[in-house]
Structure formats: C-alpha cells, structure tokens
Amino acid sequence: MTVGVVEVSPRDGLQNEAEILPTARKIELIRRCVDAGARRVEAVSFVRADRVPQMADAEAVMAEVPRHSDVSYIGLVLNRRGLDRALAAGVDEVNCVVVATETFSRRNQGASVDAMVQQWAAIAGAAHAAGRKASVTVAAAFGCPFEGEVAPTVVADLVRRLAAAEPDEIALADTIGVGVPAQVRQLVRAAAAAAPGVPLRAHFHDTRNTGIANALAAVEAGVRVLDASVGGIGGCPFAPAATGNVATEDLVYALHRSGHPTGLDPRLVIGTAAWIGDQLGKATVPGALGRAGWFPAEPQ
Amino acid sequence: MTVGVVEVSPRDGLQNEAEILPTARKIELIRRCVDAGARRVEAVSFVRADRVPQMADAEAVMAEVPRHSDVSYIGLVLNRRGLDRALAAGVDEVNCVVVATETFSRRNQGASVDAMVQQWAAIAGAAHAAGRKASVTVAAAFGCPFEGEVAPTVVADLVRRLAAAEPDEIALADTIGVGVPAQVRQLVRAAAAAAPGVPLRAHFHDTRNTGIANALAAVEAGVRVLDASVGGIGGCPFAPAATGNVATEDLVYALHRSGHPTGLDPRLVIGTAAWIGDQLGKATVPGALGRAGWFPAEPQ
Numbered sequence: 001m002t003v004g005v006v007e008v009s010p011r012d013g014l015q016n017e018a019e020i021l022p023t024a025r026k027i028e029l030i031r032r033c034v035d036a037g038a039r040r041v042e043a044v045s046f047v048r049a050d051r052v053p054q055m056a057d058a059e060a061v062m063a064e065v066p067r068h069s070d071v072s073y074i075g076l077v078l079n080r081r082g083l084d085r086a087l088a089a090g091v092d093e094v095n096c097v098v099v100a101t102e103t104f105s106r107r108n109q110g111a112s113v114d115a116m117v118q119q120w121a122a123i124a125g126a127a128h129a130a131g132r133k134a135s136v137t138v139a140a141a142f143g144c145p146f147e148g149e150v151a152p153t154v155v156a157d158l159v160r161r162l163a164a165a166e167p168d169e170i171a172l173a174d175t176i177g178v179g180v181p182a183q184v185r186q187l188v189r190a191a192a193a194a195a196p197g198v199p200l201r202a203h204f205h206d207t208r209n210t211g212i213a214n215a216l217a218a219v220e221a222g223v224r225v226l227d228a229s230v231g232g233i234g235g236c237p238f239a240p241a242a243t244g245n246v247a248t249e250d251l252v253y254a255l256h257r258s259g260h261p262t263g264l265d266p267r268l269v270i271g272t273a274a275w276i277g278d279q280l281g282k283a284t285v286p287g288a289l290g291r292a293g294w295f296p297a298e299p300q
Numbered sequence: 301m302t303v304g305v306v307e308v309s310p311r312d313g314l315q316n317e318a319e320i321l322p323t324a325r326k327i328e329l330i331r332r333c334v335d336a337g338a339r340r341v342e343a344v345s346f347v348r349a350d351r352v353p354q355m356a357d358a359e360a361v362m363a364e365v366p367r368h369s370d371v372s373y374i375g376l377v378l379n380r381r382g383l384d385r386a387l388a389a390g391v392d393e394v395n396c397v398v399v400a401t402e403t404f405s406r407r408n409q410g411a412s413v414d415a416m417v418q419q420w421a422a423i424a425g426a427a428h429a430a431g432r433k434a435s436v437t438v439a440a441a442f443g444c445p446f447e448g449e450v451a452p453t454v455v456a457d458l459v460r461r462l463a464a465a466e467p468d469e470i471a472l473a474d475t476i477g478v479g480v481p482a483q484v485r486q487l488v489r490a491a492a493a494a495a496p497g498v499p500l501r502a503h504f505h506d507t508r509n510t511g512i513a514n515a516l517a518a519v520e521a522g523v524r525v526l527d528a529s530v531g532g533i534g535g536c537p538f539a540p541a542a543t544g545n546v547a548t549e550d551l552v553y554a555l556h557r558s559g560h561p562t563g564l565d566p567r568l569v570i571g572t573a574a575w576i577g578d579q580l581g582k583a584t585v586p587g588a589l590g591r592a593g594w595f596p597a598e599p600q
Contacts, residue, residue, distance in 0.1 A: 148596040178595040180557040181516055206509070208595065209550040209588040213513035216481055250509040257480040288509040295478040295508065296448040 003260045004225040005248060006201065007038040009276065010061070011045050011076055012227070012245060013234030015054045019280045023057045027064045029276055033230060034071055036268035041065075042095065042227070045076035046085040062089040072133075078109060078116075083123045086132075093133040095171075096120045098162060100138055100155055103146040104175075108139070117161050124165035135169035136162050137203060141187060142172075142179035156190040163195035170198050171227065174214060177207025177244065181217030188221035203227040204246045206286065211246040212254050219260060226251060231273035232286030247287030249273050253294065266294055303560045304525040305548060306501065307338040309576065310361070311345050311376055312527070312545060313534030315354045319580045323357045327364045329576055333530060334371055336568035341365075342395065342527070345376035346385040362389040372433075378409060378416075383423045393433040395471075396420045398462060400438055400455055403446040404475075408439070417461050424465035435469040436462050437503060441487060442472075442479035456490040463495035470498050471527065474514060477507025477544065481517030488521035503527040504546045506586065511546040512554045519560060526551060531573035532586030547587025549573050553594065566594055 010030050014021060021029070030043055043065060044058035058075065065073055075091035077083045086094050098116040099105035105113045120136050127134035141155045159170055172187055179187075184202070191200055202218040204211040204226070215226050232247030249269045255262050270290050277285040284291065310330050314321060321329070330343055343365060344358035358375065365373055375391035377383045386394050398416040399405035405413045420436050427434035441455045459470055472487055479487075484502070491500055502518040504511040504526070515526050532547030549569045555562050570590050577585040584591065 143595055176595070177592065178557075180554055181513075182558045207588065207592045208553055209506070209512050209547070210554055212509050213481075213516055213554065216513055247509070253508055254480055254510055254513065257478075258482045288507065292477065292507045295443055295476070 001260055003219055003255050003262055004040065005038065005251065005262050005264060006040040006042060006074070006225060006227045007033045007230065007248060008042040008203075008227045008245060009033065009229040009231065009233055009248070011042040011055070011074075013229040013231075013276075015045060015052055016234040017054070017280055020054050021279060023060045025279055026057070026061050029272070029279075030061070030065050032268070032272040032275065034066055034068065036272055037262070037264040039070055039263065040072045040074060040093075040225075042074040042076065043091070044089075046082035046089070047076070047078060059085065059089045062091065074135075077123055079119050080122055080126065083126055087127070087130050091132065093135060093168070094123060094127045095135045095137060096123050097137045097139050098158065100140045100150050100158055101144040101147045104140050104144050107146065113158070117158070120162060121165040124167060128166070133168040134165075135171060135201070136165075136167050137171040137173050138162070139173045139175045142174040142183055143176060145176050152186055152190045155187055156194040159191045159194040163198055167195075167198055169201050169225065170195055171201035171203050173203035174205055177205030177211065179204070179214050180210055181213050184214045184217040185221045188218055188223055192222065199224065201225040201227065206232060206244040206246050211244070212250055215246055215251055216254055216258060219255070230269060230287075231276050231290075233276060233280065244286050247273065247285070247289070249287045249289040253289050257295075270294075301560055303519055303555050303562055304340065305338065305551065305562050305564060306340045306342060306374070306525060306527045307333045307530065307548060308342040308503075308527045308545060309333065309529040309531065309533055309548070311342040311355070311374075313529040313531075313576075315345060315352055316534040317354070317580055320354050321579060323360045325579055326357070326361050329572070329579075330361070330365050332568070332572040332575065334366055334368065336572055337562070337564040339370055339563065340372045340374060340393075342374040342376065343391070344389075346382035346389070347376070347378060359385065359389045362391065374435075377423055379419050380422055380426065383426055387427070387430050387432065391432065393435060393468070394423060394427045395435045395437060396423050397437045397439050398458065400440045400450050400458055401444040401447045404440050404444050407446065413458070417458070420462060421465040424467060428466070433468040434465075435471060435501070436465075436467050437471040437473050438462070439473045439475045442474040442483055443476060445476050452486055452490045455487055456494040459491045459494040463498055467498055469501050469525065470495055471501035471503050473503035474505055477505030477511060479504070479514050480510055481513050484514045484517040485521045488518055488523055492522065499524065501525040501527065506532060506544040506546050511544070512550055515546055515551055516554055516558060519555070530569060530587075531576050531590075533576060533580065544586050547573065547585070547589070549587045549589040553589050570594075
C-alpha cells in the first residue's frame, strides 16, 4: 500500500536552520526533491519577514519552482494577509497551523487557540473560493514544551472545530518529538472520529528517537500521508530542544522495507540529503541512511 | 507490563569502541548501570585477547563487579575454553552467538554455522552442568552484510537447532541494523513457533533509525527482554557501517511512555550515558535523550 510523503525541507527544514540559503539554492533544493519523486512539497511560508527571515523570499522562490501537472506546492499561511500572498504567488495548497495548547499558541503565533481557529476558517474559506486546497496542522498534538501532556480529548475537540471549515486534510504534528506509537494510534483514532471523512496526515520529529516508530504506527492506524524533511534538517526555534524533522531518506527506508512504496527514489533522496548538508555547512545531516547505506546494497 | 533490559554497554558497547577503557573504569560503568536499575548486565566476553583486546581483562572486571542477589552478570563465550574461563570468573549466565549466515559466521567467528551450533550445544550442556544459565543469540537474523536478505525460514531452522540444547533464552539480533517492525513481528512469530516455551530476547541496532520502532514491535509481538547499550555506544567492527546499539536511555523513554516500566531510573541512565561519553572522549553519545531531555520535564 502506497504512502505519500510531503517534502517539508524547503519550508519547515530551512526555516529552522541558522544558515539562510540564497533563493537559487532553495529552488535547486525543491527541484532536486521533485526529481527524486516528491509530488507534494511544502515550499515556502508567507509570514512576517522580520520574524522568519529565512522565508522572506517566498514569492521569488515560488516564481521559479519547476511546474509539473502532478506536483503540488504548499505554502504555509497563518492569516488572511499570508493567504493573499500565497494565492498571488501561485501555491497549489495552503497549510495553516493551529497549536493545541494555549501557551505555545500565544508564544509561537502571538494569538490564542480560539483566534487561530477563526483565522483558519477564514483562510480555508478564501482558499477554497480561489480554487486551492486548504489543510491545517494541529501543532504540539503529542505534547507541549510549556504545558506538558496534551490530553487526546483536547486534540479531538480542536480537530472537530477545525473540521468545520472543510479542510482537504488535517495533520497531527508532534512538534517537539515526544510521542510514542501507542499515543499515535490513540490520537489518530480520536482525530478520525472527530473529523470523519477528512484525510489525515502526520508530522513527526525525531527528537527523542521515536519519529520512525511513530510514522510507521500512523500508517498502521490508517494515515496515508506523512511529512518528512530530506536529511532531517530543521526543527522548531520556538520549541526548546525540538531538533529534527524525520529524515525523508530514513522514512523512505522504513516504508519501502515495510512494503509501502512512496514513489521516491532512495538514491536521489540520499543524494539530496548530502547536498543540502553541504549547502548548510553541516559535516553530516541527522538522517542515518546517508551514513549507513541502503539494505540490501541497491536501493529498491 | 514490565519489560526487562539487558545492559550490554560493558561488553557489546566497549568491545566495539576504538578507545580501550582501564579496568577500573569498566567496573565503574557496570556499577553505574546497576545503580541505575540494571538487573542483567552483559559484563565481559571471554574471547581471544589478540582478536578483541578491549576484553582482555575480563577476569579482572568480573572479580570486582558489585554483587547483589538480584543482579545477573552475563559473559559472552564462543567455545569451551571461553566457557571454562567464564565459569571460573563467576558469571551468572553465559551467552553464545551463532550467526544466521555462513559467510558472516566464517568471517566473524572463523567457523561454519554448523560448527557454531555444535559449540553452542557443548557450551549450554557444560554451563547447565555447572548450575549457570545459558542463552544464545542469533546474529544477523534480520539481514547479513555479506549475503543480504536472510529468509525467516533460515532463522527459524537455526532457532530450532539451537533450542535442542535447552537454552534459557534465545535472542534475535539485528546485528547490522537493517530490520523494520513488520520483519520483527514475522521473525518473532517464527522463532516462537520454532522454540516453543523458550523465552525470547531481542537485540537491535539503530544504524538505519529503525531500532526503537523494532524494539517496540518486538514487545508487542511478545518479547519481554531487550538488549540496549547506555549512550548507544558500540556496534560491530566486523560488520560494515554497523554503528549503534539502541541507546538504553532512548529505549527506556519509548518503553516508559508506552506503559512498560523497566525498573531503570531514567535520570541515572542519562547521567551514565553522559559519563561514558566523557570516558570515551566523545562530544556527544548517539542516544537522543541526553540532548533532548525527558518529557514531561521530570523523568517518570
């Protein structure tokens, strides 16, 4: 059974690296990911350049991404202004982020959870009116760096409210990398019940070495789309110690060896991981496959 | 449900590090692991000092390990001579390793699989006659660096032959870190059928970032004892790119958060991981928990 992978390195990855890549390099990263088989790419975010300087050139990036009929570019937006920029820049999908806990929402987005639910509804309505897809990510769904444990009922209630705006997809994000598979199964079940018929996506960080376990558990629980970042680059600068999106190459290894093709070419993904590591001045990227090599020797 | 953790850093960990620790430091490592709650410790191996200089002081280590009635020390042995040394040194258990594939067996142990099965039978008989426990590990059960894929039927047949010597436990080892959870479930099922009534242990490496996923899958499949190495130190010098036993602290995080107490104190395990990293001259150990910290803030 095929599993889709949303390549988030151009946005979630680069946004959380100290090094700011030139626009041309960002476009090359996206091109390499698409060449490796990525069909959904979180390419940019349309947020305040003074808060996120890494994404100040979002329009310039979108102007030059390789366009293919089967490749969909996602822009992250948090409000109506961002949405207008995203639509003008020609994104195929917008993704909004709503944090599950009040403290993290206010610190990360400067807005309450209620305010963000309203922002999301406005974004979804306008995106749909413009003929674009709109998805929403529930951040800190597995735990909050400020409030600690997050009850599954809190996440389910939020998913229910977000579903009212008719999202094309809802993502559950373990923003700080604290989840375990048992929790993944519980949350996926709760989210599916709270938003019947809405496709679920999941987003894991490898901060505490549970990212791959969680990704496979999500697939077993019915999730068919996972976020990943080539090389494992990126994290979240607003969440203490939250290093490490799940590396695309590690996820591809685990999925392919488990009988889940992704459409990605492991050799090209591993090559892109090494390339982006070089661009960011890293001796090694977090992803393990580049060091260990595929098994058996030839990627399949 | 409780899961036992066999602490293998003093043997499998240190044996595969370039740095050779002084005897007193090895004893301190063992003492720290026991203080952190370890109740089974793979402390030493009784092999040829010219092949494995890291373990040349096995007798001296065993002479000074802290003795408690509920702490069991395991010595790795590969032949009758090693067994005699282990018995004289006062180990509580011996563990033998038989490799699942012919090429790896000859390269790693200088003997055929058949010859090693016979060695194991002799070791088990003599250990039991001396009133000690005897367990056996099937190495490369999930894949071989030389032969590639290993068929589950090959592993099951080997487990059946090893079970004839009445092991106290059989371990399935992913020596080169290539397995995925689906394979773990399949192999655990096959091994349980091939050796009914024999407790199973599992040994995972994090080489391709699947170690924690595999460990949790093994527990869900019925395995109640897992090997781990504090800090994730060690690997296998005879297997290319086989870096990284699963780190005890990462395993403890995944197990405790999944409702499986281990009897280990996470704070002391994380402290020991940092300590052994210092002793080995490493800036950081592979284990993630020392960098990321427990969640919620206070270990439970």
